[in-house]
Amino acid sequence: MLNYFFEIESQIPSTYHWTFTPTEALFQKLIQINDHTEWNNIYWRDICENIQAYSVLTYQRGLGIIRPVIRSLNTGDFLASAILARSALELSAWFIYHARFFRNTALSIPAELSTETTRFTNNELQTKLVKLLWGTRLETVHEELKQINILTIIKKVSEADNANFLKPTYDYLCEATHPNIVGNAEFWEYPSDAHNSKSFTIKIRSMGCATEPNELLTCTLGALGWSSACYRNGMIEVRKAIEIIGEKLLLRS
Secondary structure, three states: OHHHHHHHHHHOOOOOOOOOOOHHHHHHHHOOOOOHHHHHHHHHHHHHHHHHHHHHHHHHHHHHHHHHHHHHHHOOOHHHHHHHHHHHHHHHHHHHHHHHHHHHHHHOOOOOOOOOOOOOOOHHHHHHHHHHHHOEOOOOOOHHHEOOOHHHHHHHHHHHOOOOOHHHHHHHHHHHHOOOHHHHHHHEEOOOOHHHOOOOOOEEOOOOOOOOOOHHHHHHHHHHHHHHHHHHHHHHHHHHHHHHHHHHOOOOO
C-alpha cells in the first residue's frame, strides 16, 4: 500500500500553482461572454483546475502526515504514530469520499449536452469545492464555509465500502489522542495479575514501553495502510473525473 502511495509523489511537482477565482468574480467575467462554447470552457476549466488543485493539496498534506507516522513507528514512538495515523485516516476518508463525488458528478453530465447552445453549470459542485478549499469548523466563519463533521464522512465511507473495521479503528485512535487510558497505557507497565492484588506497583517510563504488537499498534498500522490506499485511489478518481468532464464538455486549453 505504501509503495503505491509514494508512487504518486513523483507525478506531482513539489511546488504547484493555480489561479483561484472567487465565485462572484468568476461570474462577473462570464457575464461578458456571449459565446456558449467559450462560456462553458471558462466555467468548467475553472472547476477542473480547482478539483486538480484540491487533489494536489490533499496529497501533499497526506505526505506530511504519512511520513511522520512511519518515522514515529520506526523510533518506537507508538503514541505519536497513533495520533498521526488518526489524522491520516480522517484526511484520506475525506479525500476518497469527495473524489468519488467528483467522478459521479462528471458521469452525471448528460452525454447529449451541446456546449454550443447550452450554458451548463453545477452549483453543488462549485459550492463544495469552495468549502473543501476554505471550509472550517471555527465558529467565526461564514455559514457557507462551515465544514461538516468528519464523523459524518467516516460513517458514509465505511458504509459505502463495507469497511466495518473503519469506525472501531478510528474510535480507538481517538481514545489514544484524548487524555484517556489507551494513551496512558503506552507509558506504563505492571504485572499481568496486578488487578487481583489489593495494590500493585506501576512503572512509568519517559518513552512508550510496549515491547510487542498491541491493539494500538494494530490500529495504527491498519489506518496507515488504508489511508495510503485511499490517497492513491482518490488521485485516480480525480483524474478520471477531470478526464470525463473534458471529454463531455469538449474543454480546450
